Amino acid sequence: VFRQVDYLVIILYAILVIAGAISIYAASYDFDNASMLDFSEFSGKQFLWIGLSFVIGTAILLVDDWFFETYAYLIYVALILLLIVTIFIAPNIKGSHSCTVLMPLSLQPAESTKSATALALAKLFNSYNFNINNKASNYFKALLIILLPVVIIKLQDETGSALVFLSLFLVLFREGMSGLVLFAAFCSVVIFVVALKYSSIIILGISGGEFIVLALVLLMVLAMTVTYAKSIFAARNVLLIYVGAAIIFTTLILCGIDINGRIILLSTLLATIGYIVYEALKRDAKKYLITIAFAVCSVGFLYSTNVALDALGAHQQMRIKVALGIEDDLRGAGYNVNQSKIAIGSGGFAGKGFLNGTQTKLKYVPEQHTDFIFCTIGEEQGFVGTSIVLILFTTLILRIIQIAERQYTSFGRVYGYRVASHLIFPPGINIGTVLGLRP
Numbered sequence: 551v552f553r554q555v556d557y558l559v560i561i562l563y564a565i566l567v568i569a570g571a572i573s574i575y576a577a578s579y580d581f582d583n584a585s586m587l588d589f590s591e592f593s594g595k596q597f598l599w600i601g602l603s604f605v606i607g608t609a610i611l612l613v614d615d616w617f618f619e620t621y622a623y624l625i626y627v628a629l630i631l632l633l634i635v636t637i638f639i640a641p642n643i644k645g646s647h648s649c650t651v652l653m654p655l656s657l658q659p660a661e662s663t664k665s666a667t668a669l670a671l672a673k674l675f676n677s678y679n680f681n682i683n684n685k686a687s688n689y690f691k692a693l694l695i696i697l698l699p700v701v702i703i704k705l706q707d708e709t710g711s712a713l714v715f716l717s718l719f720l721v722l723f724r725e726g727m728s729g730l731v732l733f734a735a736f737c738s739v740v741i742f743v744v745a746l747k748y749s750s751i752i753i754l755g756i757s758g759g760e761f762i763v764l765a766l767v768l769l770m771v772l773a774m775t776v777t778y779a780k781s782i783f784a785a786r787n788v789l790l791i792y793v794g795a796a797i798i799f800t801t802l803i804l805c806g807i808d809i810n811g812r813i814i815l816l817s818t819l820l821a822t823i824g825y826i827v828y829e830a831l832k833r834d835a836k837k838y839l840i841t842i843a844f845a846v847c848s849v850g851f852l853y854s855t856n857v858a859l860d861a862l863g864a865h866q867q868m869r870i871k872v873a874l875g876i877e878d879d880l881r882g883a884g885y886n887v888n889q890s891k892i893a894i895g896s897g898g899f900a901g902k903g904f905l906n907g908t909q910t911k912l913k914y915v916p917e918q919h920t921d922f923i924f925c926t927i928g929e930e931q932g933f934v935g936t937s938i939v940l941i942l943f944t945t946l947i948l949r950i951i952q953i954a955e956r957q958y959t960s961f962g963r964v965y966g967y968r969v970a971s972h973l974i975f976p977p978g979i980n981i982g983t984v985l986g987l988r989p
Contacts, residue, residue, distance in 0.1 A: 555611070556949070571600060575591075619672070625670075628666075633663055668718065671721065671968070672964035676964070696715055696719075699715060714979075717974065717976075719731070721964055721967045725960070737844075741848060745855045746759060748762055755812070768822070770844065772789060775841055778840050779826075791818065792818060827842065866989070885916075887986045889909065890922050890984050893928060897935075899934065902929060904931075905930070909925070921984075924981050924984040947970050953966055954969075
């Protein structure tokens with residue numbers, strides 16, 4: 551068994567978790583109690599969990615992999631039931647009902663459910679003759695396995711943990727899911743951000759966000775006519791529609807007729823969709839269907855962004871507005887991130903040195919030993935230290951992907967990609983938040 555272990559992964563992982571424990575020690579350093587291995591301190595508890603994890607990991611390694619494949623669905627169902635029970639028995643901790651207290655331990659079933667969900671997904675993909683693109687029901691089965699725990703965890707008011715499950719869509723992409731799904735998700739984010747970010751600017755009588763998004767949709771429709779329809783003739787005619795619309799509306803504006811940007815852009819888009827529908831009926835409809843769907847869905851999503859924003863909690867709305875620079879709230883929603891950026895910035899290139907971070911030692915950064923641990927590394931180790939952390943993560947992720955690709959079964963490959971995606975998504979969220987790049 552131990553000859554088959556990839557020791558590069560073990561070494562990289564060990565370096566990261568030990569560096570993490572040391573960073574927690576630095577973030578929660580107490581001058582009166584300076585022992586790194588004091589089990590009553592955060593760092594001591596972390597080292598205890600590291601040791602326990604390696605013992606459990608070794609035990610799991612000694613179990614034959616057929617066990618996990620055979621009982622994957624049973625493990626998944628058991629964890630789902632535990633998640634449901636947790637909603638009702640877990641105490642309220644900062645508005646969340648996600649931790650089950652088993653004295654003296656506090657356990658969060660959502661963490662184990664990530665592995666259980668990946669096991670169930672791996673077993674599904676390893677089923678005889680299973681292909682996600684064979685029929686729509688295969689998509690439904692895969693999405694059900696992923697989204698069921700997401701819904702339950704959201705009911706626990708643990709949005710962060712629920713979002714992490716969406717990283718499994720990278721697994722679906724590797725197993726044949728169309729790249730259009732990721733493209734649609736990317737476009738949704740762009741539309742949402744642009745519509746909100748530039749909502750206060752007025753261009754031709756409408757909000758700048760609406761104007762920019764509609765203009766981008768027109769450009770994307772032109773690009774998709776070439777990419778998906780593969781028709782230079784159709785793309786040329788779409789471009790002629792744009793030029794014609796520009797000439798007509800420019801002339802009307804110069805003649806003193808007041809026309810706002812919404813009418814200009816939507817009428818141009820409507821004429822373009824009409825032409826594409828004509829081409830679809832005359833030629834191969836499938837080639838043009840994606841372009842038509844993209845245009846219609848983009849406009850629909852644009853005019854529902856405010857509805858989506860209103861569906862969020864007041865504190866979540868404020869965090870989004872602060873992250874986008876729409877509002878400044880340095881004493882409220884923006885305080886944590888602002889202090890974090892000050893700490894990281896003060897670290898400079900090489901950092902202030904271990905245990906010499908003034909921002910973290912004087913407790914200016916809230917939650918610095920958990921959510922904002924990255925700013926401790928930034929202040930004490932500087933750009934060099936944070937870069938090393940990112941390089942280690944990247945090397946570990948690439949190595950795991952390489953191992954996943956070497957697996958003989960879909961079960962091993964899918965689970966391997968799950969591990970890689972879990973090392974991409976949560977650190978990306980955490981570091982993005984700490985740097986103020988995302989809410």
